[in-house]
Amino acid sequence: MSEASKSLSQSKSKSIASILVGGVGGKVASKISELGSYFLYLKEIAVWTFRPPFRMSLLVQQLEFIGNQSLNIIIISALSVGAAFGLQIGGIFAVFGAESMLGAATAKSLCQEMAPLVTLILVTGRAGSSMTAELATMKVNEQVDAMEAMAVDPISYLVVPRVLSSMMIIPLLTGIFIFVGVIGAYISGVLFYQVDEGLFLSKLKILVAPIDLWRGLLKSFAFSIVMSSLCCRYGLNASGGAKGVGKATTNSVVAVILAVLGLDVIFTYFQIVVG
Amino acid sequence: MIYFKNVRKAWGSHVVLDDLNLHIPRGKITFILGKSGEGKSVTIKHIMGLLKPDHGRIIVDDVDITDYNIDELRILRQKFGMLFQHAALFDSMTVGENVLFPLSEHTKMTLPAMLNRVEEVLEQSGLPNMQHKYPTELSTGEKKRVGLARALVTKPQIILYDEPTTGMDPLVCEMIDDLIVKLGKDEKDLTSVVISHDLKAALQCAHHIVFLYKGKIALKGSPDDFRASEDAVVRQFFAGKVEGPMEFF
Numbered sequence: 001m002s003e004a005s006k007s008l009s010q011s012k013s014k015s016i017a018s019i020l021v022g023g024v025g026g027k028v029a030s031k032i033s034e035l036g037s038y039f040l041y042l043k044e045i046a047v048w049t050f051r052p053p054f055r056m057s058l059l060v061q062q063l064e065f066i067g068n069q070s071l072n073i074i075i076i077s078a079l080s081v082g083a084a085f086g087l088q089i090g091g092i093f094a095v096f097g098a099e100s101m102l103g104a105a106t107a108k109s110l111c112q113e114m115a116p117l118v119t120l121i122l123v124t125g126r127a128g129s130s131m132t133a134e135l136a137t138m139k140v141n142e143q144v145d146a147m148e149a150m151a152v153d154p155i156s157y158l159v160v161p162r163v164l165s166s167m168m169i170i171p172l173l174t175g176i177f178i179f180v181g182v183i184g185a186y187i188s189g190v191l192f193y194q195v196d197e198g199l200f201l202s203k204l205k206i207l208v209a210p211i212d213l214w215r216g217l218l219k220s221f222a223f224s225i226v227m228s229s230l231c232c233r234y235g236l237n238a239s240g241g242a243k244g245v246g247k248a249t250t251n252s253v254v255a256v257i258l259a260v261l262g263l264d265v266i267f268t269y270f271q272i273v274v275g
Numbered sequence: 276m277i278y279f280k281n282v283r284k285a286w287g288s289h290v291v292l293d294d295l296n297l298h299i300p301r302g303k304i305t306f307i308l309g310k311s312g313e314g315k316s317v318t319i320k321h322i323m324g325l326l327k328p329d330h331g332r333i334i335v336d337d338v339d340i341t342d343y344n345i346d347e348l349r350i351l352r353q354k355f356g357m358l359f360q361h362a363a364l365f366d367s368m369t370v371g372e373n374v375l376f377p378l379s380e381h382t383k384m385t386l387p388a389m390l391n392r393v394e395e396v397l398e399q400s401g402l403p404n405m406q407h408k409y410p411t412e413l414s415t416g417e418k419k420r421v422g423l424a425r426a427l428v429t430k431p432q433i434i435l436y437d438e439p440t441t442g443m444d445p446l447v448c449e450m451i452d453d454l455i456v457k458l459g460k461d462e463k464d465l466t467s468v469v470i471s472h473d474l475k476a477a478l479q480c481a482h483h484i485v486f487l488y489k490g491k492i493a494l495k496g497s498p499d500d501f502r503a504s505e506d507a508v509v510r511q512f513f514a515g516k517v518e519g520p521m522e523f524f
Contacts, residue, residue, distance in 0.1 A: 151381065
């Protein structure tokens with residue numbers, strides 16, 4: 001290879017490397033700045049939460065929308081998840097003759113992991129996506145601009161009631177999910193594995209501590225903040241007509257699920273390591 | 276009074292306002308004309324602080340609002356009423372609730388007094404007995420008039436109209452134009468800024484016309500100044516011809 005072609009190939013590979021590094025670096029920088037702006041947005045939500053006007057009627061509306069209207073789907077899902085989980089765990093425990101532990105194992109798993117995650121995913125699909133779509137439609141139709149033009153802060157009017165009501169109602173829905181899930185496991189245990197009812201309950205009482213429930217509810221509380229704030233943020237940042245609304249809705253659901261799964265790993269790590 | 280001093284606004288390489296110097300007199304009806312994409316809507320969004328200039332200053336009622344923070348802007352915006360191009364009504368609210376919204380947010384009036392005021396402005400906008408309808412049940416013209424009622428309900432000092440008659444039938448256009456003039460006459464201190472393509476309306480209603488071209492003012496003056504103008508771009512816009520010095524793409 002001649003000197004000229006060597007230097008050309010070196011300069012080519014250098015420029016490819018710089019493009020790659022520049023591209024990756026740029027993406028990392030943009031993600032960090034995005035994260036920073038998300039935290040500023042959370043701060044703004046926190047400020048408006050304690051600043052008048054307090055919009056009680058909007059809060060109640062959102063509580064009804066997120067909570068009451070999600071109740072059926074939560075109960076049906078919890079019953080199915082609890083029953084299926086009970087059946088699977090019961091099958092394994094039956095090998096060791098420990099079917100009576102089925103309820104406790106299911107409840108522990110529901111409290112610490114399944115209920116907060118599944119509830120959040122269900123509420124995201126039903127209410128979170130709707131929050132994004134509603135706010136995105138308002139954004140692309142200039143309704144958010146109109147609100148600002150009328151000197152009303154969209155964070156105060158649109159975001160705070162949704163975030164607050166999510167924080168209140170999603171842990172409650174998680175509690176309901178755990179309760180109904182245990183009933184599902186009880187049905188599986190009693191019907192399919194002939195577990196004694198008294199034994200089922202006593203094992204549950206011995207092996208599942210209140211701290212398990214509190215941990216699950218705390219997780220759920222943190223997840224609810226992430227879900228509602230992200231869904232509203234994607235809605236308020238939408239642009240580009242009907243296509244933009246669809247894109248914002250899809251992206252918000254994906255972002256919430258990924259963020260919550262990531263947060264779940266961190267929570268679980270601290271629960272195990274810190275105790 | 277509203278002043279723009281050397282205001283520049285660009286998105287990337289696309290310069291929308293290019294060192295714009297603009298004066299909007301108090302208590303007058305000012306029409307801002309220009310073809311689509313010349314920055315007319317951008318201009319009124321700057322007046323309300325919905326957009327910030329890249330450089331230059333914006334002065335409203337002798338106060339420089341360019342560096343206002345969000346709380347200061349919120350107080351400033353209570354002086355304004357704005358009619359959006361597509362009305363921007365809240366779909367989840369009825370007509371009555373839409374018009375009531377700015378009143379309930381910013382005044383300490385009693386509910387019956389607010390409802391009376393809502394009824395009054397809806398009647399003024401030619402929409403009596405429409406309070407319980409939702410925006411989806413209204414025609415484009417009706418939506419625009421509800422938007423107008425919402426802009427008027429707080430008795431603002433400055434009203435910004437973003438293409439108030441675009442897409443309306445001639446009767447509704449006439450009605451809205453008459454309303455703009457009547458409001459200007461009734462409220463001596465009311466400053467009206469109208470973004471429009473409607474030349475006929477501008478010549479009939481305006482005290483003052485500003486014609487924007489390539490981010491700058493191509494011509495400003497009274498309707499008579501415009502009628503008499505020999506400026507080739509203005510004449511082409513008046514004649515509505517594709518051929519001429521004005522670029523369309």
